[in-house]
Amino acid sequence: MPEILKKYGKIKETLDYASTDVKSTGITVIQVGSATCENAAGAEAVKFEFQKLINASGRDNIVIKQTGCTGRCSQEPIVGVFAPDNFPVKYKQVTVDKVAEIFQSHVLGGTPVVSLMLDKNTNIIYDHIITFCETNYEKRPDHLELSELFQERLAHHGISNERVRVLKGGNIGLSRFEDDDQHAVMIVFPENVIYRYETVEAMDEIIKEHIIDKTINQKYLIHTEKLTEEYMKFYGDVSFFNKQSRITLRNCGIIDPENITDYIHAQGFKALALILEKNDPEWIINEILDSGLRGRGGGGFPVGAKWRNTRTLKQDPIKYVICNADEGDPGAFMDRSALEGDPFSIIEGMTIGAFSMGASKGYLYIRAEYPLAIARIENAIKIAREYGFLGKDILGSGFDFDLEIRLGAGAFVCGEETALIHSIEGLRGQPRIRPPYPSLSGLWGHPTCINNVETWANIPPIIIYGAEWFNRIGTVGSKGTKVFALAGKVKNTGLIEVPMGTTLREVIFDIGGGVFGDNQFKAVQTGGPSGGCIPEHLIDTPIDYESLKEVGSMMGSGGMIVLDHTDCMVQTARYFLEFTQDESCGKCLPCREGTLRMLEILERITTGQAVMADLDKLYRLGNMIKKTSLCGLGQSAPNPVLSAIENFREEFEIHIKEHRCPTQKCSKLISYHVIADKCTGCTLCARRCPVLCITGGRKQVHEIIQSQCIKCGECFNVCKFDAIQKI
Amino acid sequence: MCTNKKYTLSDEIVDYINECLSKEHPESYLIAILHKVQGIYGFLSEIHLDEVAHLLQVPTANVYGVATFYHYFRLKPRGQFAISVCMGTACFVKGADSVLTSFKSELGIDMGETTSDGLFSLEGTRCIGVCALAPVVTINDRVYSNVVSQQVSQILNEIKAAERV
Ligand SMILES: Cc1cc2nc3c(=O)[nH]c(=O)nc-3n(C[C@H](O)[C@H](O)[C@H](O)COP(=O)(O)O)c2cc1C
Ligand code: SF4
Ligand code: SF4
Numbered sequence: 001m002p003e004i005l006k007k008y009g010k011i012k013e014t015l016d017y018a019s020t021d022v023k024s025t026g027i028t029v030i031q032v033g034s035a036t037c038e039n040a041a042g043a044e045a046v047k048f049e050f051q052k053l054i055n056a057s058g059r060d061n062i063v064i065k066q067t068g069c070t071g072r073c074s075q076e077p078i079v080g081v082f083a084p085d086n087f088p089v090k091y092k093q094v095t096v097d098k099v100a101e102i103f104q105s106h107v108l109g110g111t112p113v114v115s116l117m118l119d120k121n122t123n124i125i126y127d128h129i130i131t132f133c134e135t136n137y138e139k140r141p142d143h144l145e146l147s148e149l150f151q152e153r154l155a156h157h158g159i160s161n162e163r164v165r166v167l168k169g170g171n172i173g174l175s176r177f178e179d180d181d182q183h184a185v186m187i188v189f190p191e192n193v194i195y196r197y198e199t200v201e202a203m204d205e206i207i208k209e210h211i212i213d214k215t216i217n218q219k220y221l222i223h224t225e226k227l228t229e230e231y232m233k234f235y236g237d238v239s240f241f242n243k244q245s246r247i248t249l250r251n252c253g254i255i256d257p258e259n260i261t262d263y264i265h266a267q268g269f270k271a272l273a274l275i276l277e278k279n280d281p282e283w284i285i286n287e288i289l290d291s292g293l294r295g296r297g298g299g300g301f302p303v304g305a306k307w308r309n310t311r312t313l314k315q316d317p318i319k320y321v322i323c324n325a326d327e328g329d330p331g332a333f334m335d336r337s338a339l340e341g342d343p344f345s346i347i348e349g350m351t352i353g354a355f356s357m358g359a360s361k362g363y364l365y366i367r368a369e370y371p372l373a374i375a376r377i378e379n380a381i382k383i384a385r386e387y388g389f390l391g392k393d394i395l396g397s398g399f400d401f402d403l404e405i406r407l408g409a410g411a412f413v414c415g416e417e418t419a420l421i422h423s424i425e426g427l428r429g430q431p432r433i434r435p436p437y438p439s440l441s442g443l444w445g446h447p448t449c450i451n452n453v454e455t456w457a458n459i460p461p462i463i464i465y466g467a468e469w470f471n472r473i474g475t476v477g478s479k480g481t482k483v484f485a486l487a488g489k490v491k492n493t494g495l496i497e498v499p500m501g502t503t504l505r506e507v508i509f510d511i512g513g514g515v516f517g518d519n520q521f522k523a524v525q526t527g528g529p530s531g532g533c534i535p536e537h538l539i540d541t542p543i544d545y546e547s548l549k550e551v552g553s554m555m556g557s558g559g560m561i562v563l564d565h566t567d568c569m570v571q572t573a574r575y576f577l578e579f580t581q582d583e584s585c586g587k588c589l590p591c592r593e594g595t596l597r598m599l600e601i602l603e604r605i606t607t608g609q610a611v612m613a614d615l616d617k618l619y620r621l622g623n624m625i626k627k628t629s630l631c632g633l634g635q636s637a638p639n640p641v642l643s644a645i646e647n648f649r650e651e652f653e654i655h656i657k658e659h660r661c662p663t664q665k666c667s668k669l670i671s672y673h674v675i676a677d678k679c680t681g682c683t684l685c686a687r688r689c690p691v692l693c694i695t696g697g698r699k700q701v702h703e704i705i706q707s708q709c710i711k712c713g714e715c716f717n718v719c720k721f722d723a724i725q726k727i
Numbered sequence: 728m729c730t731n732k733k734y735t736l737s738d739e740i741v742d743y744i745n746e747c748l749s750k751e752h753p754e755s756y757l758i759a760i761l762h763k764v765q766g767i768y769g770f771l772s773e774i775h776l777d778e779v780a781h782l783l784q785v786p787t788a789n790v791y792g793v794a795t796f797y798h799y800f801r802l803k804p805r806g807q808f809a810i811s812v813c814m815g816t817a818c819f820v821k822g823a824d825s826v827l828t829s830f831k832s833e834l835g836i837d838m839g840e841t842t843s844d845g846l847f848s849l850e851g852t853r854c855i856g857v858c859a860l861a862p863v864v865t866i867n868d869r870v871y872s873n874v875v876s877q878q879v880s881q882i883l884n885e886i887k888a889a890e891r892v
């Protein structure tokens with residue numbers, strides 16, 4: 001008797017979803033992102049302004065919906081206006097002063113404000129935008145890209161490219177029943193329909209019926225309840241988004257993270273109901289094993305294996321699951337965004353895991369620097385309890401499980417699992433020797449399973465769509481997708497999710513839009529303080545655990561920082577080492593002292609006091625620290641330095657031999673000079689120099705006393721006439 | 728043990744600690760308690776650390792050990808406006824150091840210091856997760872994104888002006 005599923009169905013029925021659903025007739029939804037990035041960009045005020053206008057208009061069929069973020073950080077605040085049978089219009093950088101125009105013209109008047117639209121390169125308003133799923137085209141005999149083929153067919157039918165815009169998308173994410181190598185898929189806006197077809201003749205039929213006759217072609221139409229469908233319907237017409245495949249972030253930017261109704265309508269807690277109904281923990285573990293899911297926190301350990309160990313290694317009535325949301329990599333924000341945008345899915349993933357391992361208590365360890373993420377997850381836990389998805393006797397299954405939040409306090413090493421356990425226990429977050437692994441002896445000595453935020457968020461879809469579906473995405477050794485936080489010198493900074501096996505080039509240039517300001521690409525840093533810099537000639541490396549290791553970096557948790565030709569690799573290496581040195585907990589000697597010695601050598605290189613032998617010493621020392629340190633922090637701390645020496649040796653040698661920094665980033669190796677012709681004698685630099693080493697009166701050419709200059713660069717920064725040069 | 732001891736900690740915190748004592752593994756709430764104390768008083772004073780140790784019945788040395796281990800905890804008060812310049816990787820790459828230099832020279836203080844009027848203190852943080860809008864500076868709860876060093880004096884002047892009225 002499927003009692004639990006029935007109960008789940010009942011809960012779903014009681015929720016009022018229609019009133020905020022775009023698909024209900026006559027409702028226009030104004031969607032405003034609300035995550036840390038958006039708020040930093042001013043989204044709160046924008047939301048407030050829209051609400052004022054809605055109230056003033058007296059219309060009750062316009063609703064504001066708050067969502068998490070879509071990850072398009074550099075264009076925030078993004079506002080979506082969604083009305084049935086209209087293009088899902090997204091506006092970029094909407095500040096309060098633009099709200100009235102959007103509201104009057106588009107929401108009330110029905111005419112989108114083209115100049116404010118996101119990624120809109122032209123003023124053309126198309127009849128249709130069509131996005132193709134282009135992941136399988138290599139396998140086609142003619143190697144022709146479907147989007148190109150389609151454009152050919154459009155021309156053949158005499159349809160101008162001013163009417164229909166054709167986009168190349170990534171994997172639209174169909175389930176295994178619909179996705180095979182023969183069939184192709186397209187999604188047509190604004191009707192939001194998906195066609196699945198095989199032949200060129202079919203393409204022609206679709207063009208005739210849909211584009212020319214303006215009717216929906218029923219023959220190739222498919223309806224799916226698939227994962228990324230909602231996402232694609234909202235965002236599939238924008239190139240930045242449609243090259244991604246969203247599993248982890250499937251709901252981010254789509255649902256209201258504070259509203260369980262939205263989550264449940266996006267199949268939320270369905271996986272939980274399914275496994276409780278099935279009541280077979282072994283089945284879950286096998287499914288996760290078969291899916292090939294590996295930990296997303298950095299190490300890439302097979303998740304199913306960890307779960308099996310926690311379940312079987314020790315007979316113990318007390319077991320724990322932990323979500324690692326410490327996100328210590330400075331420059332990464334995947335976990336923050338997932339927690340802010342879709343907190344319920346992490347709760348659901350953890351509950352499923354707990355059931356399979358026999359745990360009845362879970363902890364979420366979040367860094368204190370993320371106040372909004374903490375508030376969102378706190379709220380989600382409370383609501384989930386109210387609806388019976390957490391707590392005693394979940395959905396009437398007899399299974400008890402509850403969650404507690406524990407805050408970090410700004411120590412990078414606490415991301416390491418044994419240190420994290422100590423921190424939850426209220427101690428200093430120092431790691432201990434493993435084994436025993438936490439799966440045998442973890443929190444208060446009980447078997448404990450620690451997984452990363454992203455790992456947990458992947459669990460519900462795997463349960464719903466099956467291990468086989470998940471296994472089809474990605475590469476041989478790395479399955480599924482990975483979220484990356486794209487930052488640094490890249491045009492489209494933001495949060496992206498791509499299938500494993502996507503190359504770094506595709507991520508940085510196709511999705512990221514290339515290097516900022518058309519500077520020259522130099523390297524990309526992945527893996528944060530444990531990873532390395534990948535130079536240009538290796539940029540076609542596919543993203544998977546093994547390939548990234550082979551090129552001297554690692555997957556890490558998902559930080560991806562793009563460096564351009566103005567960045568000094570010695571400085572970058574020194575930056576990371578300074579970080580790990582500062583974060584070393586001091587428990588073991590190689591890490592505590594070794595990183596300090598390495599840092600001193602790097603210091604010498606950046607100040608022009610090093611000799612060539614230092615480079616070898618750095619290399620030897622680094623390898624020794626890697627081999628002999630107690631925990632992962634020390635074992636990986638030398639990586640950024642070693643990989644920089646490997647890939648950019650010449651730059652190190654120039655610093656050492658010529659006392660020169662080719663990018664002029666090492667302050668001790670450069671000097672500042674006033675260009676007499678340009679100096680207007682405005683005195684600003686002299687007033688701002690912290691050591692008062694700039695001379696010259698009003699309207700006189702100024703001069704820097706080199707012997708006193710501390711090379712802080714302040715004069716260079718403040719001069720409004722470009723009269724100070726760096727040499 | 729003296730039972731009538733009067734605590735300088737607020738009732739809210741004393742109640743919270745008592746609540747923790749009734750739960751399993753009370754000592755595991757130490758970090759949460761310190762967060763609360765710092766949230767109310769702005770920093771962890773010696774006397775407060777002592778009182779927490781007493782109330783939670785753990786050695787003061789442990790409390791002190793934890794308070795000094797984690798970067799987030801401060802043992803000194805900060806200014807009315809706490810300026811933190813993000814020194815995470817993304818911000819570093821986008822020029823956080825020159826922003827920091829500007830703050831230092833504008834305020835005439837170094838990292839970890841407070842201006843003599845108690846108005847501003849300056850510190851570095853490690854990534855607040857807004858890396859895509861780097862460089863980032865937070866002043867109390869407000870986040871400033873895409874900061875350039877030329878903007879620094881303006882930011883400070885605005886705060887000072889708002890303070891005067
Ligand atoms: C120094 C250090 C820092 C770490 N920081 C994190 C972190 O911030 N987040 C995380 O999920 N894992 C981090 N890890 C990895 C964890 O120890 C652990 O492997 C991971 O949480 C397991 O989850 P997963 O298998 O789902 O990846 C870190 C490891 C080390 C050595
Ligand atoms: S390797 Fe470093 S962080 Fe890890 S235990 Fe040793 S000193 Fe501590
Ligand atoms: S700020 Fe520039 S223009 Fe003004 S005195 Fe200095 S060098 Fe000359």
Ligand code: SF4
Binds near residue numbers: 692
């Ligand atoms: S670099 Fe700094 S110390 Fe040197 S002259 Fe310029 S402002 Fe003064």
Ligand code: FES
Binds near residue numbers: 038070333
């Ligand atoms: S917009 Fe959400 S992570 Fe930046």
Ligand code: FES
Binds near residue numbers: 818856857858
């Ligand atoms: S590196 Fe500064 S916010 Fe992340």
